[in-house]
Amino acid sequence: MSNKIKPLSRRNFIKTSTAISGGAMMAPNILVADHHGQKLRIAHVGTGGRAGAHVNMAAGEGCICNTYCDVDESKWGSAKSKWPKAKGYRDYREMLEKEKDNYDAVSIATPDHHHYPAAIQAMKLGKHVYCEKPLTHTVWEARQLGIARDKYKLATQMGNQGHSNEGNRLMVEWIQQGALGKISEVHCWTNRPVWPQPVANPKKADPIPGSIDWDVYVGPAPKTQLYKKGVYPFKWRGFWNFGAGALGDMGCHTMDAFFWAMDPGAPTSVECVKKSEMIDGNFPKSSVVKMKFPARDGRPAFDFYWYDGGEKPDAALGLGRKLPGTGCIFVGDKSSIMSAGDYGDSPRIIPEAKMREIGRPEKTIERSVGHYKEFVLAATGKKPIDYPGSNFGYASPFSETVLLGNVALRCEGELKWDSKNIKVTNNDEANKYVNKEYHNDWPAPAA
Known part of the structure; x- marks a missing residue:
């Protein structure tokens, strides 16, 4: 069997040794020393649905969680069972600010329109960010997170695990x-x-369950987006807002x-x-x-x-x-x-x-050690910040x-x-x- 393939250009390939020896990217901001050693303290923005996988990945990597949030308090269970002493919130803006001394990194798994507001607030606070795909809701937001990654020298990873x-x-x-x-x-x-696609915007709201803060769920979207049973928690992807x-x-x-x-x-x-x-x-x-x-x-x-x-x-x-x-x-x-x-x-x-x-x-x-593990290694300073393959320098x-x-x-x-x-x-x-x-x-x- 012949293999007539030209030598590979090394362009854009993950080469950790080169990054370290050449100083291509500085190591992440030094983490606040953790009482348990080099474990990453992570705050979860979202705990239900896809976010539940983030909770499991963090727990699997031995991360510590002191705080988490989800607009639906009934979805706190997965995080609460793993970290019973952690404090829960329904508004990530409040959590990120109030708990800023209690976490080093943020894991974001929300509807797309919340990716950027949560990520940019965390990065401005000097926190490393793992964010689900698509990285953002708009083209402009994606550009900004690439800029933020370079500006704040933080470990980042988009959740395109493939x-x-x-x-x-x-x-x-x-x-x-x-x-x-x-x-x-x-x-x-x-x-x-x-x-469901295509969908019409609801003209009449259904009763909002008491566990859900719908105003926070709507967030930066127009308030004319009314609550409709079924749209939350999964069928929101077809709505432009x-x-x-x-x-x-x-x-x-x-x-x-x-x-x-x-x-x-x-x-x-x-x-x-x-x-x-x-x-x-x-x-x-x-x-x-x-x-x-x-x-x-x-x-x-x-x-x-x-x-x-x-x-x-x-x-x-x-x-x-x-x-x-x-x-x-x-x-x-x-x-x-x-x-x-x-x-x-x-x-x-x-x-x-x-x-x-x-x-x-x-x-x-x-070859990868694992998509989430790449992020944890970079966020704890064991690898450079461009070690995660889908860091925001690529993902943006x-x-x-x-x-x-x-x-x-x-x-x-x-x-x-x-x-x-x-x-x-x-x-x-x-x-x-x-x-x-x-x-x-x-x-x-x-x-």
Whole structure:
């Protein structure tokens, strides 16, 4: 079996030894000494739903929790059972300020519209941050968290756990070692949404359970977003004021190998080329988004396509293999790669004859010790702050790209994108979706 792969460019790969010896990033701010040694004291913003996994991950890493919050007191159980002496809150703004001497890091798992306000408050207090995907709710917010990470020299990690998987590493190694040749197109698709889309904003509120602080849940969103049983706790993703739709939910997973391997920089344009009905400005059931990326560092320009809600690329791109329900395809002039699932699962070079010819790539990327463990090691100073693979230096521009697709959903035609000035240059209406108005005096300051 031959393996005709060019030597790998080390660009953008995690190389801890280089980071340490070269001083690429300083170690995180020294933690307040903990009475139990080098254990991370973590405050949880969210304890129910997906946040319950954060609670379990923190406990599994031996972290200490002195305080946690969730707008729904009935969801405190997982944290309360693990840390019975910890103090619970329903408003993270109050918790982050009052308890600032009792935690070193914050773990955020809330509806998307709360990611940025919670993260930026914590970072301004000098706290390390682990935040669920999408990193933020808007393009502008994503830019700010990248700035904050560099400004405050903090350990960070976005919760796109597939970034630590083997499959994504294999795809990056194949692509950057030249197995595909020149790539002209990348296609990513997901079986989401698995929640209701499109949705209309509720016109009449249901009775609010006494355990829920709905005003805090609404937070920076308009107060016209009324409580509706079922929207909370899971079916909020289809609402523009709370979520980021299928692209925001899964793009940070499914598009990860693309952004890592191609190192594309910002797109020059984005366009929604197909979408189903939108109601009250909320997300459609299905869409197709196209982005154009320029030539860069010897790599030719290429097009990227995103599909959701049952839309998929041309089946012929599978080169004899059936397209999975969720996956991605890189189209090169020598061969292609297809993976199944949202996390870089089971990648294969196609056609199969090329897979047999090329074989596995040279192993050049450090394998992960675990997505959450990476964050804990960096936050406790055992590794540099850029050790987590999806630290905000990577996750910020990645999330900007993902969320720019949502801007295109609200507009007609191709949008020309000026990344340096974070602005659409040919459609003034589009720029109001690059960020948003913050309501109810909810703080969301710049970095």
